[in-house]
Each structure stands twice: as C-alpha cells, then as structure tokens.
Amino acid sequence: MSQPAIAKQAGPPQLVLLLIGSCMPVLGAVLLSPVLPRISEHFAATPGVDVLVPVILTIPALFIALGAPFAGAIADKFDRKRLLIVTMVGYAISGTAPLYLDSIQAILASRVLVGICEAAIMTCCTTLIADYWSGPRRIRYLGLQTLVTTVAATAFFALGGLLGADSWRTPFWLYAVAALAAIPMALLLWQPAAAHHGDPHHGERRPWPWRTLAVPSLITVAGGVVFYTLIVQLSYVLDGAGVSDPAAIGGVTALMSLATAVGAGLFAKVSGRGARVLLVVEFAVSGLGLLLIFAAGAVPVIVAGAVLTGFSTGLLLPTLLTWAVNRLPFAQRGRGTGLWTGALFLGEFLSPLLVGGLTAATGGLGPALAVIGVASLVLAGLVVTVLTVPSAPLNAVPAE
Numbered sequence: 001m002s003q004p005a006i007a008k009q010a011g012p013p014q015l016v017l018l019l020i021g022s023c024m025p026v027l028g029a030v031l032l033s034p035v036l037p038r039i040s041e042h043f044a045a046t047p048g049v050d051v052l053v054p055v056i057l058t059i060p061a062l063f064i065a066l067g068a069p070f071a072g073a074i075a076d077k078f079d080r081k082r083l084l085i086v087t088m089v090g091y092a093i094s095g096t097a098p099l100y101l102d103s104i105q106a107i108l109a110s111r112v113l114v115g116i117c118e119a120a121i122m123t124c125c126t127t128l129i130a131d132y133w134s135g136p137r138r139i140r141y142l143g144l145q146t147l148v149t150t151v152a153a154t155a156f157f158a159l160g161g162l163l164g165a166d167s168w169r170t171p172f173w174l175y176a177v178a179a180l181a182a183i184p185m186a187l188l189l190w191q192p193a194a195a196h197h198g199d200p201h202h203g204e205r206r207p208w209p210w211r212t213l214a215v216p217s218l219i220t221v222a223g224g225v226v227f228y229t230l231i232v233q234l235s236y237v238l239d240g241a242g243v244s245d246p247a248a249i250g251g252v253t254a255l256m257s258l259a260t261a262v263g264a265g266l267f268a269k270v271s272g273r274g275a276r277v278l279l280v281v282e283f284a285v286s287g288l289g290l291l292l293i294f295a296a297g298a299v300p301v302i303v304a305g306a307v308l309t310g311f312s313t314g315l316l317l318p319t320l321l322t323w324a325v326n327r328l329p330f331a332q333r334g335r336g337t338g339l340w341t342g343a344l345f346l347g348e349f350l351s352p353l354l355v356g357g358l359t360a361a362t363g364g365l366g367p368a369l370a371v372i373g374v375a376s377l378v379l380a381g382l383v384v385t386v387l388t389v390p391s392a393p394l395n396a397v398p399a400e
Helices: 012-022 024-030 035-044 047-078 080-101 104-132 136-164 168-188 209-240 246-270 276-297 300-324 330-363 365-385
Strands: none
Touching: 012 024, 012 104, 012 136, 012 168, 024 035, 024 047, 024 080, 024 104, 024 136, 024 168, 035 047, 035 136, 035 365, 047 080, 047 104, 047 330, 080 104, 080 168, 104 136, 104 300, 104 330, 136 168, 136 246, 209 276, 209 300, 209 330, 209 365, 246 300, 276 300, 276 365, 300 330, 330 365
8 A cells, every 4th residue: 555645844955945046036136237327338329228228127027027927827737846947047048148149129138038037936936935834934934035135135236336347248147147056946846746735626727816816916016116116216315415425325225225134034023913013014114214215305314214114115025925825725826926926026117117207297206205105104094994904913824
C-alpha cells in the first residue's frame, strides 16, 4: 500500500530566493533614474526625446499593471515555478538589451518586455510565499518582502548612479543577475501540490475572485498613488526649498526609505489589528505627512513629513497585500495575487501623471501634494464609514 506524499517544508533558502525575485521589479523601477539625463543627451537628436526618455523608466510599471492578472491566471492554471524561471531568464535578456540597442524606440520595446516579465516574477514570488508558509510566518514574510524591496530600492538607486558615472549603458548589466538567480530557483523551488493545501477541486475551472478582491484592489490603487508620490516628487520638493546638493537630496531620500523599511518591519507586530484599524491609521498618517510638507517651507519639517509618509506607507503595503491574499484558497491565489499586484502598479504608474495634472491645475507642486494628502485623509474616513473592510485580525488562520 502506497504511503501518502509528504509536503515539502520551505526554509531560509526558498525565502531568500523569493525575496531576491521580488526585488527585480524594484530594480527596474529605480536603477535607471540617475542616468536618465545622460540617456537624453545621447538621443538628443531623436524627436520627442524629452517625453520618450522618462517613459523608459515608467513603462514597465504600466505593463506590470496590465500583465499581472494574466500572469496570475497562468500561475494558477499551469505552474508557478516554471513561469517564474522562464520570466527571470526573459527579464535578464530584455533588461540587458539596451547594452547593444541603438534606437530609443527599440529600448522602449525592450522595456515593455521587462514590464511583462516583472508582472509574472512579482506575482509568482508573492504567490509562492503564500503557498509555502501560513499563519504568523506568512504574515512575517509578506512584511519582510516589503522591507527587503524598500531597502533594495535605496541600494539600487545609489548603485545606478555609481555605475552610470562611466556610461549610461553600464547599469543595464545588473539585469543579468536575474539569469544567475534563476539557476538556484530551478534547483530549490517547487510547484506546491494542491492536495497539500486542502483543495478538493484542483483541476476544476475556478472563477476569478472578483467579489473578494474588489474593495482591496480599489484601495490598493489609491495606496499605490500615495506610496509612489514622494518617491518621485521628493527631490523636486527639496529643490524648491533650496536644497540642490545631490548628496543632501540622496540623504533625505534614503532617510525616507529607511522609515518605509521600519514601517514594513513592524507590520508583523501590529498584524493582530484588523485591516480596518491599520488602514485608517496608515492613510491618515500618510495624508498628514503630505500636508506637513505642503504647509511648511522649512527643510527639517519637509524631512519630518517625508519620514511620516514613508513610515506609514511601509506599513500600508503589507497590510493591503495580506488582507487581499490571506483569504484566497490555493486554486485562486495566483489570480488574486496578480489582481492585487496589477492594482498596486497601476497606482504607481498613475501617481506621477496625477501629480503632474494637479500641479498644472493648482499652480504648484505643493498644492498638488496637499490635494493628495487630503484625499488620503478622506480615504481613511471612507474606510471607517463606507467601505467594507474587515476588523478581524490579519494574522488569523488564512484560507488554504
């Protein structure tokens, strides 16, 4: 008589690999920021270069938003691990393509492919974290995912500047790291067995979890806007306050990133609170931080506002992710994670566009930030009064 299969137990090697994979979309988002002026100089003769070069940085986020739900559906229907390995290799190939591409249009096409690969990588890594662990460890590791990616963003920003000092093409070599990481992923990760997750309907067609994720996804779009606002705009705020030294701007940005990491690191300790309580606090403090930046022209107060906003958004992202993913059964987890990831990156893509439109409408960046700050406070009020947000502890026993 055959013995029942024993589920594999994930440990530190699997966690490290999934966290490395989670950093790939962050690498794509911030690595090139320091070299954008040099890219503009190189393609100065190209019509519309002032518009096309910034799009090199932002277009992957759009395709993460568009592609993540489809990546989640593929992950649920076929194989999370294989999709992750294939897209890690594809990410390395498309990410390094600008090393030899000679037209800005071809570089933009490669960046579209980068975004599509990032959509699958982020969805698969988050889904596998939720597959491999449950209960308090899942909560802790989802918070750790935000913490690690935040720290990585700071490191990649500095590394992009150092590598770009020689040539604007040099930072693109870092994308090759994904191909190296794919090797241990292929050896040490595995596709979870549905039977070990108590899914008696494995193999059946399961519907998209629209009802479960409608409210979390809508709030996550708003959260993505708030989260990304100061990441993009803080240097302009400081420049307007008279801080023009790149080292000083980098120091303040790093301090805000550190505050974000601290917030993410504290998530596991406060996850016993329900999503409703946490979201109210997080959106309210984010809004107050943005209003503080608008109200005061003094640099120390601006720094304080940035730290407040960074800390609260560090808590916000794992709160939204855990609320969305923790309730999903195994057969829908990929699609649910894909929907959530798409919502987050849609908000991040819309953030600079929204701030730009508000700046034009209100006559300045400060008032635009104030509008977003007020909107964040309003959203905190809606969570309490209108939106259906559970008050049960986020670290309660999740769906399997």
